[in-house]
Structures are given as C-alpha cells and as structure tokens.
Amino acid sequence: MASISSRRLQKELKEIKTEGCPVGITLLEAENFDKWLFSIEVMGESQYQGEAYTLMFRFPPMYPIESPAVQFVVDQTHQSPVHPHVYSNGHICASILGTDWSPVLSVVSVCVTLQSMLASCKKKERPPDNDQYVSRAPDNPKKTRFHYDDDTV
Amino acid sequence: MGNSVSSGGRNHHEEMVDFGCLTPQGVYTGPKDWNHAIVTQLICERRLAPFYRPLEDYEDTWDEDQILAARKDLPEPENGHSESSSTLRHESSHSSGSKPVHGRRPNMTKDGIRCPEAAVYRGAVECPICFLYYPPNINYSRCCDQAICTECFVQIKRAEPTTTHLISEPAACPYCVQDNFGVVYKSPPWRVGIGSDGTTLPQWPDPGSLNAVDTLRLTHKRRQKSFGYDSPEVVTTDQIRPDWETKLAAVRAAVTRRANRRIIMRQVGDRLIPVGVTSGRVHAISPEEAGQGEGNDNGGSRRSRRQRNQNQDLNQFLGSMGLGGQDLEELMVMEAMRLSLVEHEEQQRREAANRDQNTSNNPDAAPVSGDAAVSPALPLSGTQSISMPEPESGSRTPTPSGPTPAPSAFIQPSTATAQGGPSSALGIEGTVTSNRSLTPVTSSRRRTPSPSNPHLADNLQPPNQSRSWRRRSSSPRPFSTIAAAMSATSTVTAILQGDETSSRRDNPGGTSGSTTTPRATGSSMPAASSSPSTVSSSSPSISSIPSSNSLDAAVKLERPAMSIQTDSYASSIFSTGSTGQRPASPYDVLGSSPDSEFSREPLLGNAELDTPTIPEAGLPEVIPSRTGEAAVE
Numbered sequence: 001m002a003s004i005s006s007r008r009l010q011k012e013l014k015e016i017k018t019e020g021c022p023v024g025i026t027l028l029e030a031e032n033f034d035k036w037l038f039s040i041e042v043m044g045e046s047q048y049q050g051e052a053y054t055l056m057f058r059f060p061p062m063y064p065i066e067s068p069a070v071q072f073v074v075d076q077t078h079q080s081p082v083h084p085h086v087y088s089n090g091h092i093c094a095s096i097l098g099t100d101w102s103p104v105l106s107v108v109s110v111c112v113t114l115q116s117m118l119a120s121c122k123k124k125e126r127p128p129d130n131d132q133y134v135s136r137a138p139d140n141p142k143k144t145r146f147h148y149d150d151d152t153v
Numbered sequence: 154m155g156n157s158v159s160s161g162g163r164n165h166h167e168e169m170v171d172f173g174c175l176t177p178q179g180v181y182t183g184p185k186d187w188n189h190a191i192v193t194q195l196i197c198e199r200r201l202a203p204f205y206r207p208l209e210d211y212e213d214t215w216d217e218d219q220i221l222a223a224r225k226d227l228p229e230p231e232n233g234h235s236e237s238s239s240t241l242r243h244e245s246s247h248s249s250g251s252k253p254v255h256g257r258r259p260n261m262t263k264d265g266i267r268c269p270e271a272a273v274y275r276g277a278v279e280c281p282i283c284f285l286y287y288p289p290n291i292n293y294s295r296c297c298d299q300a301i302c303t304e305c306f307v308q309i310k311r312a313e314p315t316t317t318h319l320i321s322e323p324a325a326c327p328y329c330v331q332d333n334f335g336v337v338y339k340s341p342p343w344r345v346g347i348g349s350d351g352t353t354l355p356q357w358p359d360p361g362s363l364n365a366v367d368t369l370r371l372t373h374k375r376r377q378k379s380f381g382y383d384s385p386e387v388v389t390t391d392q393i394r395p396d397w398e399t400k401l402a403a404v405r406a407a408v409t410r411r412a413n414r415r416i417i418m419r420q421v422g423d424r425l426i427p428v429g430v431t432s433g434r435v436h437a438i439s440p441e442e443a444g445q446g447e448g449n450d451n452g453g454s455r456r457s458r459r460q461r462n463q464n465q466d467l468n469q470f471l472g473s474m475g476l477g478g479q480d481l482e483e484l485m486v487m488e489a490m491r492l493s494l495v496e497h498e499e500q501q502r503r504e505a506a507n508r509d510q511n512t513s514n515n516p517d518a519a520p521v522s523g524d525a526a527v528s529p530a531l532p533l534s535g536t537q538s539i540s541m542p543e544p545e546s547g548s549r550t551p552t553p554s555g556p557t558p559a560p561s562a563f564i565q566p567s568t569a570t571a572q573g574g575p576s577s578a579l580g581i582e583g584t585v586t587s588n589r590s591l592t593p594v595t596s597s598r599r600r601t602p603s604p605s606n607p608h609l610a611d612n613l614q615p616p617n618q619s620r621s622w623r624r625r626s627s628s629p630r631p632f633s634t635i636a637a638a639m640s641a642t643s644t645v646t647a648i649l650q651g652d653e654t655s656s657r658r659d660n661p662g663g664t665s666g667s668t669t670t671p672r673a674t675g676s677s678m679p680a681a682s683s684s685p686s687t688v689s690s691s692s693p694s695i696s697s698i699p700s701s702n703s704l705d706a707a708v709k710l711e712r713p714a715m716s717i718q719t720d721s722y723a724s725s726i727f728s729t730g731s732t733g734q735r736p737a738s739p740y741d742v743l744g745s746s747p748d749s750e751f752s753r754e755p756l757l758g759n760a761e762l763d764t765p766t767i768p769e770a771g772l773p774e775v776i777p778s779r780t781g782e783a784a785v786e
Contacts, residue, residue: 062181062183065181099312102330
C-alpha cells in the first residue's frame with residue numbers, strides 16, 4: 001500500500017486535474033509523490049505584475065500530518081521573488097509552512113496563500129537577514145526554524 | 154505503555170468494537186507513539202471511534218459488494234490480519250455472540266440480506282485529512298465539529314520539543330487552530346463486539362434505501378456549541394500521549410545538563426590537569442547490555458524490564474535529537490583528558506621513583522611512591538604494575554579497615570581534606586585502590602559477589618573486553634578517568650553537605666536493616682575524601698560545581714548506595730523506588746506525584762539510575778542531571 005503521503009497526494013492530484021488550479025497557478029510537474037512544481041503568477045495589479053515564479057513542493061512521508069517543504073526554485077533560469085519573506089535562495093518564511101501547518105491544508109491552498117502573500121506586498125525587498133541566512137541555510141527550508149514576526153503580509 | 158495491544162496478534166481479531174478494530178489499519182506508516190492501552194480503552198468505552206478499514210472511495214449508490222471492494226487493503230502482514238481480516242471479522246462477530254451475524258458469503262448470495270460490516274459504511278464520511286472514507290460514526294472535533302478519523306487523530310500531537318524550542322504547547326485543532334485539540338465521538342445506537350452485552354441488536358436501515366442513509370447521517374446533527382477541552386466526553390491529544398511532559402522534561406534536562414557541563418580540573422602541585430567533564434547524560438543501552446541485563450535479572454521482575462524499555466524509548470527519543478547516549482564531542486574530550494592524565498601519571502611515577510631513591514626515609518614520600526605503585530590498579534591507567542594498597546590503607550585512611558569504612562570516610566572530610574595536600578593528588582587514587590582492595594574482606598556486604606581478587610583480574614583484562622556495565626565495579630571502565638574525577642567531585646559536594654551526611658550517618662542502617670548499603674558509596678567516598686582541597690583550591694571557576702547543586706549531588710550519592718543489595722543493579726534500583734527506603738532520601742525523583750509508580754517511571758532521574766552503571770560511575774551522571782531537574786522544577 002502506498003504511504004499516506006502518496007495516497008493523499010494522489011487524491012489532491014486527481015482534484016487538480018479534474019477541477020483545475022486557481023487562476024495564476026499552474027501545475028508544471030507532478031511525476032511522483034516526492035516533488036511537485038507549480039508556476040505562480042500574481043494576477044491583477046501588484047509588485048510582481050507579469051512575473052512568474054516556480055514553486056517547488058517536497059513531501060515528507062508523513063504529509064499531510066507534516067508540512068511539505070515549499071520553496072521557490074532558484075537556478076540559472078529561475079529567480080525567487082524579491083519579497084520581505086522570501087530569501088534569495090528561494091526559502092520562504094511563512095508560518096503555515098512551519099508551526100502553523102495544518103493537515104487540512106493542501107498543496108493548492110498553500111499555493112493560494114503564497115500567491116496572496118506576494119500580491120499583498122507593498123515594497124520589493126529582501127528580508128533584512130537575507131545574506132546572513134542564505135550563506136548558511138540548509139538545503140531543506142524545513143530545517144530552518146523561522147521566527148515569524150510579521151502578521152501583516 | 155507500549156504495544157501490548159498490537160502485539161497480541163493471536164486474539165487480535167476478536168478485539169473488535171462495532172465492526173471496527175482496536176489497532177490502526179495502516180493508513181499511517183510512521184511511528185505509533187501514542188499510548189495504545191489508552192486508545193484501546195477509549196475505543197472500548199465508545200469515546201473514540203474504532204479503527205475502521207477505510208474506503209478508498211464511496212458513493213451512496215454503491216451496493217455492499219462495492220463497499221467491501223473499496224475497503225483499503227491492509228498493508229502490513231506483520232500481525233497477519235491483512236488478508237484474512239474480513240473473514241475474521243465474521244468469526245469475531247460470531248464469537249461475540251451478540252446476534253447471529255451471518256457470514257458474508259451466504260449473505261451476499263441472497264438478495265435483501267445485508268452484510269453488517271458493509272452496512273456500517275452506509276453514509277460514509279470522508280476524513281478531511283487522509284481523504285479516506287469511514288463509517289458515519291466518526292470522531293468530530295470538539296471545537297468546530299469537523300470530522301476526523303481515529304487514524305488521523307492519533308497522529309496529531311504536540312510539536313516535539315527541541316533543544317532550541319523548549320516549550321510544548323497543546324496541539325491545535327487542524328481545522329480551526331483552536332488550542333487543546335480534542336474530539337468527541339457518538340457511538341452508534343447498537344453495540345457489537347467488545348462491550349456489547351448481547352442484547353442490543355444492530356438496527357440496520359433498509360438496504361440501499363436513501364432514507365436509511367439519511368437516517369444515519371442525521372445521527373450527526375450539526376452541533377450548536379463546542380465542547381470545552383476538559384469536558385468529560387472530549388478526548389484530547391494529550392490524553393492519548395500522557396508522556397509528553399516526560400519528553401519535555403527530558404529535553405529540558407538534557408539541555409540544562411549540557412549547559413552545566415563543567416570541566417573538572419585537578420590541581421597537582423602547581424599544575425591543573427583536566428580530568429573529566431561533568432556529564433549527566435543518559436547512557437544509551439546497547440542491545441548487548443540490555444541482554445545481559447535480562448540475564449542478571451534472572452529473567453525476573455517485569456517492572457525492571459519495562460523500565461528498561463522505557464529508557465530505551467527515552468534514549469531513542471533523545472538520541473533522535475542528538476542528545477542521547479554519549480556524544481562524540483564529549484567522548485573525544487574525555488579521551489584527551491584520559492591521555493593527559495595517563496601521561497601525567499607516568500611523569501609522576503618517574504619523579505616518585507627518583508624521589509624514592511633520594512629520600513627513602515622521608516615519610517612524606519611514602520604516599521607518593523605508594524600512589525605511583527597503586528595508580529595502575531585503577532582501571533583508568535590499567536597497565537603494568539600490580540597494586541599494593543595495604544600499606545596506604547593502613548597509614549592514610551585507618552577507617553576503611555573498620556566495619557563501616559564508607560561512613561567513616563564520610564565523617565572525616567576535614568581530616569581527609571587536611572591530609573590531602575596538593576601534592577597528594579594521586580594519593581586519592583591510592584585511597585581508592587586501598588578501599589577497593591578491601592572488597593574481598595567485606596564482600597558479604599558488597600553487591601558484587603566477586604572473586605577473591607577482582608582487581609587483579611580486572612587489570613589484566615583488556616579494557617575493551619566488554620563485560621557488562623552492570624558489573625562495572627569490578628571491571629575496567631572505558632572512561633574511568635572521568636569516573637574517578639567525578640566521584641571526587643561528587644564527594645566534594647557531599648562534604649560540603651557535611652551536616653546532612655553526618656546526621657544521616659548516625660543511623661546508617663536505619664532504613665535498610667542489616668544490609669550495610671552505604672558500602673558502595675564507600676568505595677568512592679574515600680577516593681574523593683582527599684580531593685576537596687585540591688579540587689576546590691584549584692580554580693573554582695573551572696571546576697566547582699555550582700553550590701546550589703551540592704545538596705542534590707550529596708543526596709543522590711546515597712541513593713545508589715542504598716539500593717545495592719542484589720546482583721542486578723537495575724532491579725535493585727527499582728526496588729529502591731518501590732520500597733520504604735525511598736523516604737530516607739530527602740528528595741524525590743522529580744515526582745510530580747511521588748506516590749504513583751506510573752508517574753515516576755519515565756522520569757529522568759530513574760531513567761538514569763536504571764542505566765546499568767555502577768554507583769561510582771553513576772555519581773558523575775547524577776550531578777548534572779539533578780541540575781537539569783532542578784531547572785525543570
């Protein structure tokens with residue numbers, strides 16, 4: 001039998017395929033139940049108008065009891081959005097990806113949350129500790145214990 | 154605690170409640186770290202939905218065949234209930250005898266006769282977390298009335314405390330994020346299996362009838378108000394994991410222990426030698442040691458085994474956080490210190506030899522030379538020469554030859570301190586050895602029914618010869634440097650508490666009757682008796698144990714000693730915990746409720762005691778651990 005993670009992702013995937021993703025969110029890749037890629041674009045007027053970012057989900061075996069590892073893809077062709085909660089290595093400081101994760105959340109609901117996080121951004125800037133964090137950040141953002149200090153964005 | 158339920162494979166299948174099971178059906182494959190006994194009881198009491206085999210999918214229009222076909226395959230053949238589950242359900246139904254529940258096959262062939270185990274799925278509810286379907290009698294969150302299956306519920310727990318996050322908050326509701334997540338369960342109006350009295354008959358709705366589905370659905374009306382987390386009908390996540398406090402305390406203690414780690418220096422002449430680190434960590438018990446432990450127990454007390462398992466759990470838990478066992482860093486430090494000390498002793502020996510030749514009549518030289526000869530007898534140096542302890546035991550510490558050497562060593566801290574000049578640092582070890590050499594004499598009171606001269610044998614034994622840690626009193630210890638230094642330090646603190654110990658000394662056998670239990674302490678006591686001056690006179694900032702801990706240390710010294718009455722250290726420790734001897738100890742082991750055996754068991758203090766260390770080695774561990782516990786309290 002498949003693990004709870006693939007079992008649930010199977011159902012999420014089925015739902016995505018039958019009902020589609022919300023506007024601005026596109027499933028790029030879901031070839032297995034370890035890693036999914038989404039494209040995220042902020043619709044309407046925003047700091048990020050016309051920009052599309054790639055969001056990577058990595059799923060632990062205990063998903064959805066455990067949160068997925070979610071980050072923006074950063075490589076030669078991809079950048080992470082410049083945002084006070086997004087580090088230049090793609091890591092995201094968002095409580096729902098850490099302590100506030102709930103098993104009721106889903107891949108799509110995370111996408112929507114991050115989309116709205118970008119949409120509500122007033123000023124494009126990196127987190128104040130970006131350089132410091134990026135220099136020693138673990139590969140998996142879940143290994144970082146973020147301090148969630150801003151409820152407004 | 155433990156997996157007694159899931160391991161009871163034989164009659165597992167008779168343990169059914171309302172066509173559901175008492176054990177999880179494999180939706181989650183992670184650790185099953187909740188308290189199985191409590192969950193089982195809650196299911197039997199109909200306060201938590203049983204573990205039903207979930208349906209992959211469900212449609213109201215399905216017939217029973219479809220329902221049964223949609224039941225999830227069971228993943229684990231470990232209990233052998235995977236492939237045979239459905240038939241066994243019938244057996245259990247029969248055996249429960251509540252009603253002539255018909256077997257599936259005959260039923261399915263006849264129209265109109267329903268199979269109850271399919272019927273329970275009528276109106277199945279999808280669990281919003283695992284996305285699987287369960288019978289409509291499912292748990293609902295106490296706060297926001299959302300469905301949650303038992304499989305998912307038992308997965309939800311407090312965040313594990315980490316070294317950087319030393320608080321633990323109750324799990325929040327996954328749906329509405331309210332604190333103290335809990336569920337309420339309304340059982341069906343009928344009862345089958347455990348807890349059924351045989352009179353209530355399942356009232357099945359008409360097959361395939363939509364009305365029937367509606368009826369079942371209506372059994373769960375939207376609740377108007379939420380339940381408080383302390384309501385009697387609510388089952389919270391903490392209730393099924395009562396050990397969360399222990400875990401938190403363990404992590405906190407481990408962190409504190411780390412923070413309080415001190416390097417112990419010994420002053421020799423004008424030199425400071427690092428001889429150890431205070432360490433209070435829990436030893437990870439290797440399977441081998443555990444096995445030996447079993448042997449020592451005569452296969453005996455279940456409690457001690459249970460305790461050991463508990464410790465293993467705890468050790469695993471701590472180990473998974475990088476806190477368990479002995480960590481590499483510490484081992485390296487200790488090894489470096491050991492080498493340093495060995496080197497130093499070598500040098501001392503040479504000097505002593507020189508001095509011996511020069512001033513053979515000088516009385517001051519006697520102890521030193523004696524030490525040089527003696528120190529190899531200690532496991533730490535564990536090498537060439539054979540110990541010649543008797544001369545020193547006569548001259549230095551007259552008391553050990555008496556019937557109660559330990560107390561007398563205790564009595565005379567000042568004397569010992571006076572004796573122990575800086576130059577006699579090694580004399581400490583001489584004293585140790587001399588005392589140890591007395592072992593055969595007083596062997597009737599020693600816990601080790603040792604051969605006539607264990608020390609000799611031990612010294613000849615390769616240090617890595619893995620004898621049981623349990624018998625370490627007579628076997629070389631890998632890091633005995635530490636132990637020796639530690640016992641010295643412990644005694645310092647003990648002596649600091651001279652008043653208390655001496656008052657205790659007044660009735661040394663008071664609690665334990667004829668068994669002169671303080672013996673074990675005695676073997677380490679004299680070792681340290683001369684060291685206070687050295688240790689404390691050396692730079693206090695480095696070596697001194699915080700004075701606030703001294704009481705604990707001194708007190709804790711007594712505990713292992715009192716329990717050393719049987720061959721099995723672990724079991725005897727346990728008896729210490731359970732007999733009237735405990736009250737002699739002026740404190741309790743972190744006892745939130747000292748009277749309850751259960752509450753005491755998992756606590757760290759006992760956990761450490763249970764690790765198969767001899768008292769001498771146990772002492773050093775004791776110090777920081779008490780510190781940790783103090784912090785927790």
